[in-house]
Amino acid sequence: MRERYASGIDDATAQKMTDLLNANLANLIDLSMDSKQCHWNLQGTGFIGVHQLLDDTYDRLTEAFDTVAERIVILGGKANGISKRVVEDSILETYPTDITEVDQHVRELTNRYKTIAASLREAIDTAGEAGDEDTADLLTEVSRTIDKDAWFIGANAPKK
Structure with missing residues (x-):
């Protein structure tokens, strides 16, 4: 690990948060x-x-x-958003290329946003339990944005 710019965080916690953040970085880039x-x-x-x-x-x-990437660097880690790493690390399945209709895409994308939102909430808990409230706070803000955008996108789905 390189120099950390966040004070009061021990090396083990910084490494754990770097790994956690890199996993979420891959998910967000994939999304x-x-x-x-x-x-x-x-x-x-x-x-x-x-x-x-x-x-x-x-x-x-x-x-x-x-x-998220900037927080990784603040913690002394290296943000890893290269495409091969994103493919390996993202929890999302490959986006279907055989759909075209608005309602199909809206459903697919909304479900993906919800999957990432759930993963972010788990990461928030992990960061809080590790004592890194700044990382937990950052992930909470990202989670709010993801939830709101899932709602915006999902509101375009036809009502059943």
């Missing part, structure tokens, strides 16, 4: 790429509204994973 896959390929009723919404949600995802 951002899934949102672009959706953005580029959706068609049908409601297309333009969802298409524009996904530009905004993508921007929030990139801000979130940038903040």
Whole structure:
């Protein structure tokens, strides 16, 4: 580990938080790429509204994973967001390439947001139990953003 800029955190905790954050970094980068896959390929009723919404949600995802990466460095670690690492470490399955309809993409992407939200909540608990409240707080803020965007995207699904 390199120099840590966060005081009061021991080496073992810093390493544990770096690993935890890198796992979430992979998930967030993967989710951002899934949102672009959706953005580029959706068609049908409601297309333009969802298409524009996904530009905004993508921007929030990139801000979130940038903040996570910066926290890793603050803790003395190395952020690992290279594509091969993301593929290996993300909990998400490969985004389906055989769907085109807005409602299909909305359901798929909303479920992915919910999966990442659940993973973030587990990470929040882990960081809190480790005594790193700053990391827990950062992950809480990311979780709020993910929850809100899941709601924004999911609100475009047809009612049953």
